[in-house]
Amino acid sequence: MDAEELSKTIIEFYEKLTTWEDGVVKDSGLTTSQNHAIEIVGHEGAIKMRKLADKLGVTTGTLTVSIDRLEKKALLRRVPHKSDRRSYLIELTEKGQKVFKMHHNHHLNLTREMMTDFSEQEQATLYQSLKKMMEHF
Amino acid sequence: MDAEELSKTIIEFYEKLTTWEDGVVKDSGLTTSQNHAIEIVGHEGAIKMRKLADKLGVTTGTLTVSIDRLEKKALLRRVPHKSDRRSYLIELTEKGQKVFKMHHNHHLNLTREMMTDFSEQEQATLYQSLKKMMEHF
DNA sequence: TCGAATAACTTGAATGTCAAGATATTTGAA
DNA sequence: TTCAAATATCTTGACATTCAAGTTATTCGA
Numbered sequence: 110m111d112a113e114e115l116s117k118t119i120i121e122f123y124e125k126l127t128t129w130e131d132g133v134v135k136d137s138g139l140t141t142s143q144n145h146a147i148e149i150v151g152h153e154g155a156i157k158m159r160k161l162a163d164k165l166g167v168t169t170g171t172l173t174v175s176i177d178r179l180e181k182k183a184l185l186r187r188v189p190h191k192s193d194r195r196s197y198l199i200e201l202t203e204k205g206q207k208v209f210k211m212h213h214n215h216h217l218n219l220t221r222e223m224m225t226d227f228s229e230q231e232q233a234t235l236y237q238s239l240k241k242m243m244e245h246f
Numbered sequence: 247m248d249a250e251e252l253s254k255t256i257i258e259f260y261e262k263l264t265t266w267e268d269g270v271v272k273d274s275g276l277t278t279s280q281n282h283a284i285e286i287v288g289h290e291g292a293i294k295m296r297k298l299a300d301k302l303g304v305t306t307g308t309l310t311v312s313i314d315r316l317e318k319k320a321l322l323r324r325v326p327h328k329s330d331r332r333s334y335l336i337e338l339t340e341k342g343q344k345v346f347k348m349h350h351n352h353h354l355n356l357t358r359e360m361m362t363d364f365s366e367q368e369q370a371t372l373y374q375s376l377k378k379m380m381e382h383f
Numbered sequence: 384t385c386g387a388a389t390a391a392c393t394t395g396a397a398t399g400t401c402a403a404g405a406t407a408t409t410t411g412a413a
Numbered sequence: 414t415t416c417a418a419a420t421a422t423c424t425t426g427a428c429a430t431t432c433a434a435g436t437t438a439t440t441c442g443a
Contacts (some may be wrong), residue, residue: 194437196389235372
């Protein structure tokens with residue numbers, strides 16, 4: 110297999126996902142960055158600002174502003190940390206949960222759609238390949 | 247294969263690529279958006295503003311500003327269109343070519359790195375799977 | 384106990400983005 | 414041919430994202 114060709118195809122696939130995701134996010138009235146925050150809080154559950162900033166790959170200053178806006182939209186909230194009064198836990202509101210689940214389902218539908226022509230065996234192979242590639246990050 | 251699990255893994259893989267790409271781009275002194283423009287011009291060759299805007303998924307107003315900045319960095323230039331005086335062709339400068347090739351090689355290296363544990367057969371299967379998934383966009 | 388480290392917030396500057404409108408040019412129909 | 418409509422790009426104003434640098438409050442550790 111030619112590495113050039115494979116590299117090009119991986120990038121192409123990545124670009125397609127990005128375009129799809131941008132479209133889905135825009136329809137939900139959120140920005141990409143806001144959606145990303147909701148995704149992580151949805152998957153991780155209550156999480157500290159510091160840890161969330163690291164996962165998003167932004168500074169805490171950036172995150173403060175970002176959480177301000179999401180809190181204003183009533184999608185998540187700051188809850189004072191029980192044992193550290195400098196800190197907050199960020200968690201989804203009910204409205205935030207709904208948005209998260211909606212987005213989660215969109216992804217699930219896309220996966221099912223993409224898998225229509227895959228045999229059970231092919232799906233398993235793809236799954237293992239993705240896992241194997243991720244070992245290199 | 248559980249669609250939930252597969253969906254989760256695809257997203258995970260996508261996130262890893264994003265983080266990797268962000269790091270590479272940041273090291274090059276460009277923004278993600280600027281890099282994206284260079285990628286497309288590098289792959290497509292001389293291209294009209296209108297077409298480039300469509301491929302980037304932004305308005306022409308956004309692109310004008312973006313190209314202004316890249317022109318100031320001497321990475322690409324506007325060349326008047328031969329038969330349509332309203333229009334320009336955007337092309338890479340030599341410096342832009344270098345940046346493009348560098349980035350291209352980074353991707354190639356990543357692909358080779360990810361493929362280290364893949365047999366020839368596995369690589370071909372992955373390639374076909376990616377192609378097949380992309381038919382659904 | 385107290386200085387260093389840590390968590391989050393604030394501010395200022397740069398960039399990205401869109402919508403709406405402006406300008407120049409091309410196109411197509413009368 | 415002529416001219417209104419379409420097209421290509423640019424401009425402007427408003428807002429979001431982001432970082433760096435600096436601030437405040439609290440916790441930690443020697």
